[in-house]
Amino acid sequence: MVSINNLQFSYSKKATIIDQLDLELDAGKIVGVLGKNGAGKSTFFKLMSGLIQPKGGEMNILEEIPFQRQPSYLSKMFLVPEEFELPPVSIKEFVNNTAPFYPRFDKSMMVELLEKFELTDTLNIKGLSYGQTKKVIIAFALATKAELILMDEPTNGLDIPSKAIFRKIMAGNFEDDQLILISTHQVKDIDTIIDHLIVLDNGGVIYNESIFDLTQKYDFLKVQQLKVTETLYAEPILGGYKTISPKQDQEDTQVDLELFFNALMNDYKKFI
Numbered sequence: 001m002v003s004i005n006n007l008q009f010s011y012s013k014k015a016t017i018i019d020q021l022d023l024e025l026d027a028g029k030i031v032g033v034l035g036k037n038g039a040g041k042s043t044f045f046k047l048m049s050g051l052i053q054p055k056g057g058e059m060n061i062l063e064e065i066p067f068q069r070q071p072s073y074l075s076k077m078f079l080v081p082e083e084f085e086l087p088p089v090s091i092k093e094f095v096n097n098t099a100p101f102y103p104r105f106d107k108s109m110m111v112e113l114l115e116k117f118e119l120t121d122t123l124n125i126k127g128l129s130y131g132q133t134k135k136v137i138i139a140f141a142l143a144t145k146a147e148l149i150l151m152d153e154p155t156n157g158l159d160i161p162s163k164a165i166f167r168k169i170m171a172g173n174f175e176d177d178q179l180i181l182i183s184t185h186q187v188k189d190i191d192t193i194i195d196h197l198i199v200l201d202n203g204g205v206i207y208n209e210s211i212f213d214l215t216q217k218y219d220f221l222k223v224q225q226l227k228v229t230e231t232l233y234a235e236p237i238l239g240g241y242k243t244i245s246p247k248q249d250q251e252d253t254q255v256d257l258e259l260f261f262n263a264l265m266n267d268y269k270k271f272i
């Protein structure tokens with residue numbers, strides 16, 4: 001569904017942001033996209049949605065070339081950008097005007113998701129807070145049922161209960177032919193919903209693995225004493241350490257995304 005080869009992008013001649021990036025992804029996944037500030041996550045989403053033109057390489061997504069911005073491509077992908085503005089109309093009017101661009105749009109799902117976020121479509125977008133507007137665009141994105149949904153920092157601006165609602169909504173409103181990519185620094189907001197992880201660094205994808213495979217390769221443990229020989233990465237916590245070690249226990253442990261991300265930033269070559 002996503003096939004990217006040797007992708008290159010820079011805003012100016014001085015700094016290359018995306019450099020020889022390769023990525024293959026199939027449908028049926030919710031993918032967490034992690035990377036440090038400035039790693040190029042938003043830029044990568046803009047490239048995938050055809051808003052900016054690659055300087056080199058090939059991108060084939062849903063059998064289309066994103067930057068050609070064919071109506072057929074735009075109708076099967078949706079980007080929730082980090083910064084956005086919606087028109088000052090009622091949510092209902094916004095939906096009536098915009099939904100026709102998305103052939104699989106599900107209006108009853110939109111109403112249902114708004115309800116879960118404690119909103120109704122009679123409200124005017126003009127009077128909504130930043131967090132409430134974010135909820136409208138998240139609900140709209142999911143209701144498009146687009147094959148590819150890109151969410152750039154979707155939980156920024158959501159309060160604590162809304163983040164829990166976001167996690168529930170994401171888990172239950174997704175079909176096998178869809179691919180959802182979520183970029184975030186708020187790893188706790190996505191650690192229970194993603195089933196795949198990619199990490200961007202130095203212009204490329206340095207890690208690309210399913211969460212299932214991560215649980216089969218590593219144990220994520222809390223220990224009092226460090227067994228240095230068995231530990232790939234550790235961070236001190238009150239009364240001991242959080243550690244990542246090669247899998248030994250039969251039982252799977254819960255992936256600690258934050259710890260794993262820090263471990264990759266420390267030395268990703270240990271994990272590939």
Ligand SMILES: Nc1ncnc2c1ncn2[C@@H]1O[C@H](COP(=O)(O)OP(=O)(O)OP(=O)(O)O)[C@@H](O)[C@H]1O
Nearest residue numbers: 011012017035036037038039040041042043044185
């Ligand atoms: N329009 C632009 N013009 C010039 N440089 C830009 C532009 N947008 C982003 N950049 C630069 O490109 C680099 C990657 O930015 P980008 O926003 O893609 O990173 P990010 O991983 O999303 O960062 P963050 O986690 O901080 O949101 C940064 O160094 C940024 O300063």
